[in-house]
Amino acid sequence: MAETNVAQSFTERRLGSAADLKLYQEELLAQKDPQQAEVIVCYGTGCLAAGAEQVEAALKEALDQAGLDTKVRPLIKTTGCRGFCSRGPLVVIQPEGLFYQKVKASDAEEIVQTTLVEGQPVERLLYQDPQSGEPIPREQDIPFYKKQHRLVLGRIGSVDPTDIRESIAAGAYQALAKVLTGMSPEDVVSEVEKSGLRGRGGAGFPTGRKWRGALKAIEKKGRPVYVVCNGDEGDPGAFMDCMIMEGDPHAVLEGMIIAAYALGSEQGYIYVRHEYPVAIKHLDLAMEQARSLGLLGDNILGSDFCFDLRINRGAGAFVCGESTALFTSIEGLAGEPRPKYVRSVEEGLWGRPTVLNNVESWANVPLIINNGADWFAGIGVPHSTGTKVFSLVGKVNNVGLVEVPMGTSLVEIIEEIGGGVPGGEPFKAVQTGGPSGGCIPYSLKDVPVDYDSLSKVGSMMGSGGMIVMDERDCVVDVARYFLRFLEEESCGKCIPCRLGLTRLREMLDDFSKGKGTEKDVEEIESLGEAIKDGSLCALGGSAPNPVLTTLQYFRDEYLAHINERRCPAGICKELISYQIDQEACTGCRTCARLCPQEAISGEKKKPHTIDQDKCIQCGICLESCNFGAVQVISPALVSQKSQEAAS
Amino acid sequence: MSTAPVEVDIDEIIERYPGKQEYLIFLLQDVQSAFRYIPPEALELICDHTGVPLSQAYSVATFYKSFSLKPKGEHQVKVCLGTACHLKGGERLVDDLERKLKVKAGETTADLLVTLETVNCLGCCALSPVVVVDDDYLAQATSGKLNKKLKSLAAQ
Numbered sequence: 001m002a003e004t005n006v007a008q009s010f011t012e013r014r015l016g017s018a019a020d021l022k023l024y025q026e027e028l029l030a031q032k033d034p035q036q037a038e039v040i041v042c043y044g045t046g047c048l049a050a051g052a053e054q055v056e057a058a059l060k061e062a063l064d065q066a067g068l069d070t071k072v073r074p075l076i077k078t079t080g081c082r083g084f085c086s087r088g089p090l091v092v093i094q095p096e097g098l099f100y101q102k103v104k105a106s107d108a109e110e111i112v113q114t115t116l117v118e119g120q121p122v123e124r125l126l127y128q129d130p131q132s133g134e135p136i137p138r139e140q141d142i143p144f145y146k147k148q149h150r151l152v153l154g155r156i157g158s159v160d161p162t163d164i165r166e167s168i169a170a171g172a173y174q175a176l177a178k179v180l181t182g183m184s185p186e187d188v189v190s191e192v193e194k195s196g197l198r199g200r201g202g203a204g205f206p207t208g209r210k211w212r213g214a215l216k217a218i219e220k221k222g223r224p225v226y227v228v229c230n231g232d233e234g235d236p237g238a239f240m241d242c243m244i245m246e247g248d249p250h251a252v253l254e255g256m257i258i259a260a261y262a263l264g265s266e267q268g269y270i271y272v273r274h275e276y277p278v279a280i281k282h283l284d285l286a287m288e289q290a291r292s293l294g295l296l297g298d299n300i301l302g303s304d305f306c307f308d309l310r311i312n313r314g315a316g317a318f319v320c321g322e323s324t325a326l327f328t329s330i331e332g333l334a335g336e337p338r339p340k341y342v343r344s345v346e347e348g349l350w351g352r353p354t355v356l357n358n359v360e361s362w363a364n365v366p367l368i369i370n371n372g373a374d375w376f377a378g379i380g381v382p383h384s385t386g387t388k389v390f391s392l393v394g395k396v397n398n399v400g401l402v403e404v405p406m407g408t409s410l411v412e413i414i415e416e417i418g419g420g421v422p423g424g425e426p427f428k429a430v431q432t433g434g435p436s437g438g439c440i441p442y443s444l445k446d447v448p449v450d451y452d453s454l455s456k457v458g459s460m461m462g463s464g465g466m467i468v469m470d471e472r473d474c475v476v477d478v479a480r481y482f483l484r485f486l487e488e489e490s491c492g493k494c495i496p497c498r499l500g501l502t503r504l505r506e507m508l509d510d511f512s513k514g515k516g517t518e519k520d521v522e523e524i525e526s527l528g529e530a531i532k533d534g535s536l537c538a539l540g541g542s543a544p545n546p547v548l549t550t551l552q553y554f555r556d557e558y559l560a561h562i563n564e565r566r567c568p569a570g571i572c573k574e575l576i577s578y579q580i581d582q583e584a585c586t587g588c589r590t591c592a593r594l595c596p597q598e599a600i601s602g603e604k605k606k607p608h609t610i611d612q613d614k615c616i617q618c619g620i621c622l623e624s625c626n627f628g629a630v631q632v633i634s635p636a637l638v639s640q641k642s643q644e645a646a647s
Numbered sequence: 648m649s650t651a652p653v654e655v656d657i658d659e660i661i662e663r664y665p666g667k668q669e670y671l672i673f674l675l676q677d678v679q680s681a682f683r684y685i686p687p688e689a690l691e692l693i694c695d696h697t698g699v700p701l702s703q704a705y706s707v708a709t710f711y712k713s714f715s716l717k718p719k720g721e722h723q724v725k726v727c728l729g730t731a732c733h734l735k736g737g738e739r740l741v742d743d744l745e746r747k748l749k750v751k752a753g754e755t756t757a758d759l760l761v762t763l764e765t766v767n768c769l770g771c772c773a774l775s776p777v778v779v780v781d782d783d784y785l786a787q788a789t790s791g792k793l794n795k796k797l798k799s800l801a802a803q
């Protein structure tokens with residue numbers, strides 16, 4: 001992103017009041033020519049991994065070559081994730097809003113020539129409507145975006161997150177100005193209470209009530225009080241907090257500064273997962289720039305209010321996302337949860353009153369202050385207000401970040417926004433809530449996505465991971481996956497969590513090998529309940545959910561594993577065989593070359609076969625076949641070796 | 648390339664932070680990224696500086712997965728095992744790499760060339776399954792793509 005040292009270029013400017021901020025915003029807007037073309041390159045993780053950097057470099061070069069007059073020369077801008085990651089690298093041309101997808105460096109010249117010089121769209125880079133095949137030139141008309149309500153993600157994709165001026169021009173810190181000029185701390189807390197905002201990090205605790213609790217604790221214990229942001233994003237299938245921190249760090253800072261004002265806090269902390277170096281960099285830059293403008297640090301916007309922030313990088317422990325473990329980790333210790341006899345708002349970081357909220361919760365605060373609690377409460381459904389950001393992944397056509405009003409149905413999200421499962425069949429299940437959540441079957445597709453409805457069907461909102469599964473995904477395997485994850489991440493303090501999860505996982509390991517009885521299924525259920533009851537923190541307390549919900553909705557699939565030694569999805573290694581379809585095989589030998597066991601033989605250009613005695617079910621042949629000739633069958637073929645062993 | 652680049656000065660790292668317990672993890676992180684592991688001498692110096700007892704620093708260094716008390720390889724191969732990558736066959740890639748490199752996930756090859764690791768969601772699920780080799784993302788990774796990449800590491 002912007003290479004120049006932005007922070008330095010406005011150190012001479014310190015915003016001395018809310019009016020000064022408004023003035024600055026107007027100046028910044030006035031400097032902009034609305035007709036000036038802008039080439040926006042998505043620099044979210046997905047697009048970067050798909051080659052966005054090369055695309056940007058090629059566009060720069062093509063612009064240089066085109067020798068456009070400096071007056072009309074378009075700006076190139078890089079932004080955070082635009083959400084439609086499966087179509088990346090994305091390039092958007094403003095002011096027309098032309099949306100180019102799957103752009104390659106080699107497309108740069110044509111984009112510059114055809115669009116920027118001649119003013120025509122490059123047809124082949126446009127998104128095509130999957131039904132009609134018609135090109136859809138503008139982003140806002142694409143079905144993926146049309147059904148969304150992008151508020152928290154509103155600035156992401158249009159501002160360069162490394163230049164605070166862009167965010168200020170787009171309205172950042174106006175809520176802070178409003179608070180400092182016309183709202184008492186009490187007004188702020190009651191506004192957040194009235195909005196109905198609930199925590200976006202997992203449990204859905206009402207944010208306003210938490211802040212109120214902290215005010216009460218301060219009455220008793222006095223200050224200091226701390227404000228903390230949970231950016232640990234532990235759910236292994238979710239990345240929305242990462243994209244918010246990367247794409248609009250100022251929204252998070254502004255939310256925290258507003259809370260600090262309401263609570264009289266002078267110091268805050270942002271705890272970021274260590275795998276997110278770009279989020280850390282952008283937050284760091286954002287803080288530095290906000291400080292130099294007088295939006296963070298001493299005498300914010302010329303007032304008496306002083307508040308500063310520090311980033312703590314996580315060090316690779318899922319349990320540190322839990323509130324008390326997170327505090328312990330900030331204190332410099334191993335992040336083990338503490339018993340919550342006393343609530344964190346009273347005794348949190350360093351034993352002081354503390355408000356901990358999730359990244360997305362913080363980013364909602366400025367929206368509530370700017371637009372009012374009533375406006376916010378009008379979005380969504382009564383007990384789940386506002387919007388929620390989901391990372392929609394798995395077996396779905398449109399993989400990416402989506403933001404919808406609470407209460408939108410599962411099927412709307414997956415089919416209308418997500419474009420359904422590749423191949424067109426209905427989805428089999430959706431996993432929500434990550435390792436603490438559950439799998440919801442297709443039969444419940446109309447369930448509204450809000451805190452209470454998801455709990456009612458045995459899953460939960462969690463932080464916003466939404467993983468779509470199709471018929472090729474095995475529920476036993478998915479339950480095992482989450483158990484293995486949690487078993488590894490358990491801090492080991494509670495015996496039911498430490499030993500119980502291992503026992504559960506071992507039982508599922510057996511199931512995946514076809515071993516087990518219906519009695520074992522019942523044991524899983526009772527052991528699951530025991531783990532829930534006997535664990536100190538919610539890691540153990542919710543760990544059995546993925547197993548229990550899959551058992552509830554997909555019991556037959558479990559039984560097929562143990563009664564018929566069959567994995568209907570064709571995933572569990574010991575219950576499947578790979579076979580080559582003699583009709584479809586062209587004898588290209590790709591699989592034979594890659595097979596680590598040299599189990600595949602046959603003459604060149606003739607159908608090949610797999611020696612079941614040698615095969616270890618690694619699946620490399622299946623993955624490498626270009627003709628769909630490798631088939632998975634279950635129950636497994638009986639190999640000669642095992643036949644001999646049995647006799 | 649040696650495991651500890653000589654230009655890094657441990658004292659310089661230590662001076663970056665005040666001598667307080669709350670900076671223990673910061674110090675370990677900086678040492679880890681400079682040396683690719685926490686050398687025992689460094690751990691002692693950190694303890695002297697922060698006043699944290701060695702046993703406590705040791706338990707912190709072993710609790711968090713990003714710290715390693717053993718030298719890591721020159722190259723890092725990280726297989727994403729986030730949920731999306733798991734569904735698209737991430738596990739299969741780990742098995743495959745374990746066979747090829749003759750180490751288990753989390754271990755380093757005997758010649759200190761490669762450390763094989765697993766991570767959870769890297770934020771590019773659209774490209775799953777994903778393998779990251781140093782800073783290079785392999786999208787829709789397959790056994791064939793990994794073969795090529797490993798060869799290029801060995802040839803460097």
Ligand SMILES: Cc1cc2nc3c(=O)[nH]c(=O)nc-3n(C[C@H](O)[C@H](O)[C@H](O)COP(=O)(O)O)c2cc1C
Pocket residue numbers: 198199200201202203204205207230231232233234235318319320321322323324356357358359361362463537538539
């Ligand atoms: C094991 C465990 C892991 C958690 N991980 C996270 C996380 O990564 N991010 C997060 O915001 N909350 C996480 N939470 C929830 C936090 O404990 C806490 O409820 C939340 O950060 C509060 O913020 P909110 O009210 O704004 O959601 C986790 C909880 C548990 C028990």
Ligand code: SF4
Pocket residue numbers: 319336337489490491492493494495497498535536537538539540541
């Ligand atoms: S429930 Fe599990 S993770 Fe939580 S404190 Fe107990 S042992 Fe640790």
Ligand code: FES
Pocket residue numbers: 042043044045046047048080081082083084085086088090400
């Ligand atoms: S990273 Fe570009 S759209 Fe998500």
Ligand code: FES
Pocket residue numbers: 236237238727728729730731732733767768769770771772773775777
């Ligand atoms: S699960 Fe692998 S990148 Fe998200």
